Amino acid sequence: MERWSRFNIASVLLGFGFLYLPIVLLVIFSFNESRLVTVWAGFSTKWYSQLWYNESLLNAAWVTVRVAFLSASLATVLGTMAALALVRYSRFRGRVLFSGMVYAPLVMPEVITGLSLLLLFVAIGLDRGFWTITLAHITFTMCFVAVVVQSRLLSFDQSIEEAALDLGATPVRAFFAITLPVIAPAVFSGWVLAFTLSLDDLVIASFTTGPGATTLPMKIYSQVRLGVTPEINAICTILIGIVALGATIASLVTKRREVQRERDERAAFAAIG
């Protein structure tokens, strides 16, 4: 093992401090007895139980989850299709333009995406609310899905799809029986990414929302302007918990699969001797 130098220890502490100090503070104060956020007055979970009686907050959470689920699912379908087109048909006209345009929203300032979507919805006379947020989230998350799926497809041995065709499967069957199961982990992580992006989006949702459709980030933001309450800290802690749990499960699943695979390979070679 290499020894830890003082410099290394300092960098690690500094790095993690910057990353997690604010979050740790937030979590600690969510268990604060006092109504004053910055004054510690002993441990309590009362703000968590009070959450259940805050109907507008719960409503916002429900809207957020529905938007995130719906938009992530549709963005996954569209993003996967875009990735397939980009990887498979490398010779079609306008490919460079298309791939550039798929990825543009990655670097586009959210304010601009939000504003342009708002203008579109106004122009076509779409009533703003739940559905416009969902549509907007599909727009800005599908490119993330496309990136994730595309990188998987690049290492995908296309001859296995050809083998399926060769054995009598139609292209559609070959896709669903062979390609999709093989790239499923990438598609799933694309979905998770889209889901979390939608979950914590504030800017685009604010632009495209209408009466009656307030997402959790919007709710939190508007409440904070009236002063931070421990209740907000509590709901944020729950959100952090959900996201952390999701990320941990996702990485554990991948890790386990890798370990299993390695073990299988070793076993196979041991069997041959």
Added chain:
Amino acid sequence: MKSLGSIRRSFAPWGDPASKPFISVKNVTKKFGEFTAVDDLSLDIYTREFFALLGASGCGKSTLLRMLAGFEQPTSGEIILDGQNLAGIPPYRRPVNMMFQSYALFPHMTVENNIAFGLKQDGMPKSDIAERVQQMLKLVKLEKFAKRKPHQLSGGQRQRVALARSLAKRPKVLLLDEPLGALDKKLREETQFELMDLQQELGLTFVVVTHDQEEAMTMADRIAVMSHGKVIQVATPAEIYEAPNSRFVADFIGDVNLFDGTITAMDEGFARLESVGGIPIRMVSTEKLSNGTSAAVAIRPEKIRVSRQPPAHAPTNAGEGEIWDIGYLGDMTIFHVRLKSGQVVKASSLNAVRAVEDPLGYDQQVWISFAEDAGVVLKD
């Protein structure tokens, strides 16, 4: 009558004008943009034939195979299989199956399900599928591995699964793309003979693509030597080796000594040629060549004799030189003899006995010589 090389079996439908080809490739051209991968190529392949497409990478052999499988469409020309024009027929409706170079096993399926995949697409009843899968597993000796996933198998086992999967549907033609390329040398040699036996047993037509000439020579009934999208020669392995039709084929297959020169006379099926290196050569030639034609005589190293004394027929078909290099390979020894003209001639001799008295050594003055039917005369 003498015949070329060793005869494996009496199977030669290509020599019989009454027999019809099973696959006919007619003037097929395939272009990728500006690049011509296959150039006005015509070929006939017969039922039960083991046919090899041999060539360096980029010669168009794989493209031709992919056109047979239906993954590529010819730019022009047509492919007829068993009387049916294959134009526009997608891969999933062709009576051919392919074994891929990478094996292309379905990674998320067990060995069993990999083999069953094609049968399921045909809507075969479940019990029949199970039976056929068992048959196939037995054929490739993988019964114990039915429930394994591809990544739990060794390279050789994966190759067998790929083979079983492509044979499961009992295709009329099996296309094999570098089937043994990923195996190590020893396993490859074993598998070559297994493939040959399998093809005989099942009575199928095999079309194999390979860049390995030894593999093609061992397995195939006929070989098509390809270069730059064209077929240079189609013939049995023995003909390809002993009677190449061009410098390219002579040079591409095995080792060869080329004696360049000009024709000085023709007499009774023999050509007389004065080689650039100064050796007067008399060599069998079926073709009438006029005097002054520049030509070359191609002679394989094992047909050249190295001796201390000049042969009786010297100076014709003989040359004096010194031993330049010796390569001992165990089963045989390769001599590089440098002639007076500076040309280096390769000669190999079989080490049929374990010990020789007074063996040839470096820098010794020797004679190389060859018989009048040891090589072929090639026009430029």
